[in-house]
Amino acid sequence: MQIEFKKIPTTGVHFEVSLGDITVVGNATKIDKTMVRVDGTMCGTVFHACDRCATEFTLKVDEKVEVFASDGLYDDKSGEDLLNIVEFFDGSINFDTILQSELEALRSDYHYCGGCEQIQGV
């Protein structure tokens, strides 16, 4: 799903995008000439290999998402590098790209299967 930057209003536009059993629902809001804030919720399920015992299990996902989409190269100013920024170079925000990068970030975290969660006490 793509929306052109110039079509995103300062009042926000609703979006919904899915990949497998994961869905991101939220709003894209223009906050600057070349910057759009994308916030919403990522929920669903994803298969994940437990980071302790490598058993595949179904990970329930219910996470807040906040991404800043930049129309073109983001001019990195000092102190702002903590922002979660995705750059787009064709004048449109691709929400599938945002979902994929959020999913990768989620997968790079540690997740434990039910059995290991009890051992870890998390």
Ligand SMILES: [Zn+2]
């Ligand atoms: Zn495990």
